[in-house]
Amino acid sequence: MADRLGVVVLISGSGSNLQALIDAAGDRMPIEIAAVVSNRPGVMGLERARRAGIPAHVVDDREFPDRAAFETVLRERIDRYRPGLVCLAGFMRILTPETVLHYAGRMLNIHPSLLPAFPGLHTHRRAIEAGCREHGASVHFVTPDLDGGPVVARIRVPVLPGDDPETLARRVLEQEHRLYPAVVDWFARGRLDCRDGAVVLDGRPLEAPVDLTGIGD
Ligand code: GRF
Numbered sequence: 001m002a003d004r005l006g007v008v009v010l011i012s013g014s015g016s017n018l019q020a021l022i023d024a025a026g027d028r029m030p031i032e033i034a035a036v037v038s039n040r041p042g043v044m045g046l047e048r049a050r051r052a053g054i055p056a057h058v059v060d061d062r063e064f065p066d067r068a069a070f071e072t073v074l075r076e077r078i079d080r081y082r083p084g085l086v087c088l089a090g091f092m093r094i095l096t097p098e099t100v101l102h103y104a105g106r107m108l109n110i111h112p113s114l115l116p117a118f119p120g121l122h123t124h125r126r127a128i129e130a131g132c133r134e135h136g137a138s139v140h141f142v143t144p145d146l147d148g149g150p151v152v153a154r155i156r157v158p159v160l161p162g163d164d165p166e167t168l169a170r171r172v173l174e175q176e177h178r179l180y181p182a183v184v185d186w187f188a189r190g191r192l193d194c195r196d197g198a199v200v201l202d203g204r205p206l207e208a209p210v211d212l213t214g215i216g217d
Contacts, residue, residue: 004032005188008083010074010091011038015045016173017089017110017180022052024181031188034081037074039093055081061093071099085187088142089180097144105194107142108187110180112172114154115140115209119147124165124172135159135168137176138209139183141194150199152192153210155179178216 007025009018018036025031036049041058049056057077064070070093078086088109100107113123115138127135136156143149155175159168186192186201193200201210 004030005084006034006081007031007085007087007184007188008034008078008081009036009049009087009089010078011036011043011045011089012040012092013043013045013090015043015048015090017176018045019048020177020181021087021089021184022048022054024185029181029185029188031085031184034083035078037077039070039074039091045090067096068098071096075099075102085184087180087184094146095142100142100144103142105141108139108152108180108183109142109147109149110137110139110176111147112137112169112176114138114156115147115151122165124168127159128163128165128168132159135172136213137172137179139179141199143197150194150197151209152183152186152199152201152206153179153212155215156211156213175213179212182212182215 009021011018022033025033033054035055035057037057037059038046039059039061041060046056059074059077061070084106086103086107114136118126134156136154138151138154140151141149157172157175191202199206
């Protein structure tokens with residue numbers, strides 16, 4: 001559909017955030033998920049794509065001699081769909097600057113922490129071990145700096161007494177499913193931009209990430 005933003009979603013696993021985007025796209029959001037690409041075969045996210053009638057591809061990084069060769073094929077696969085936006089949704093490979101810069105200003109990632117706190121892996125365990133009373137999720141534009149690109153919006157989630165990494169992850173993931181579609185919707189409607197490394201929403205540079213805690217309650 002010409003009035004919808006074409007989106008390619010990159011995954012590595014379960015794809016529950018992909019599902020949230022699929023559901024929102026069907027409902028109300030002016031996007032068309034043009035394709036899903038996974039770097040792992042056989043994952044649930046590929047099944048979700050197929051069920052929704054979305055072309056699903058595997059580009060398995062383990063089949064390539066190096067990162068450059070893998071990403072050449074990955075970019076070729078993505079670009080075939082000419083997406084206006086590329087969403088990383090549980091995509092567990094670090095991308096080289098060449099690929100990230102190729103999609104500058106049109107690649108988003110969702111990360112399970114209140115960035116800039118806890119970039120990288122095992123965020124839930126690290127937040128508990130650090131004694132945080134609050135944890136959450138962030139959506140940011142992707143730059144060559146791992147989990148360090150400009151943050152668009154976040155949702156805060158309390159760390160409850162007795163939480164372990166699994167219970168906390170579950171509660172954060174529920175909120176991720178609200179956060180990612182909200183931000184993608186802004187982008188699809190032309191409200192969101194990344195200029196000179198700064199996030200611009202509705203024509204104004206953001207001074208701080210938007211706090212979407214409570215959205216959808
Ligand atoms: C999410 O917590 C996401 O923030 C992180 O990996 C997880 C992916 O979950 N990057 P899913 O595949 O979307 O279910």
